[in-house]
Amino acid sequence: MEELVQIIQEMQIPFAYDHFAEGESPEPPFICYLIPGSDNFAADGRVYFKLNEVRIEMYTDFKDPSLESRVEDVLDGHEIFYNKSETWIQSEKLYEVMYAFEM
Numbered sequence: 001m002e003e004l005v006q007i008i009q010e011m012q013i014p015f016a017y018d019h020f021a022e023g024e025s026p027e028p029p030f031i032c033y034l035i036p037g038s039d040n041f042a043a044d045g046r047v048y049f050k051l052n053e054v055r056i057e058m059y060t061d062f063k064d065p066s067l068e069s070r071v072e073d074v075l076d077g078h079e080i081f082y083n084k085s086e087t088w089i090q091s092e093k094l095y096e097v098m099y100a101f102e103m
Contacts, residue, residue: 001035003103004033004035004054004103007074007075007078007080008031008033008056010074010077011031011070011071011074012070013029013030013031013058013067013070013071014026014029014030014031015030015031015032015033016030016031016032016033017032017033017034018032018033018034019032020032028059028060028061028094029058029059029060029061029064029067030058030059031056031057031058031059032057032059033054033055033056033057034054034055034057035052035053035054035055036053036055037052037053038050038051038052038053039051039052039053039102051102051103052102052103053100053102054100054101054102054103055098055099055100056071056098056099057096057097057098058071058096058097058098058099059092059094059095059096060094060095060097061093061094061095062095063095068097071097071099072084072099075099075101080101080103081101082099082100082101083099083100083101084097084098084099084100085097085098085100086098
C-alpha cells in the first residue's frame with residue numbers, strides 16, 4: 001500500500017482512500033483510490049503470490065486529456081499495465097476516469 005501511495009503522490013492531484021470525508025472533498029480534479037479485492041496465486045494450499053486489485057478513480061468537472069496523460073505517464077513510468085474506463089456521473093456533474101490494475 002505504501003508503494004501505491006507514493007505512485008499516486010507523483011500524480012500531484014489531491015487524493016484519498018475510497019472517499020473524502022463529507023464536506024472535505026476538494027474542488028476537482030481529485031482522486032479516490034481503493035483496493036476492492038485480490039487475485040492471489042495459490043500453491044500447496046496457501047497464498048504463494050499476492051496480487052491486489054487496485055482502482056484509481058480520477059474525478060474532473062470537464063474532460064481533461066492533459067491530466068489523463070499525467071496520470072498515465074506516472075503509471076507507465078512504473079511499468080504498470082492498466083485498463084482505463086470513463087463515465088459521466090450526471091448526479092455529481094463529474095467525469096470519472098478509472099484506471100484498474102493489479103499490484
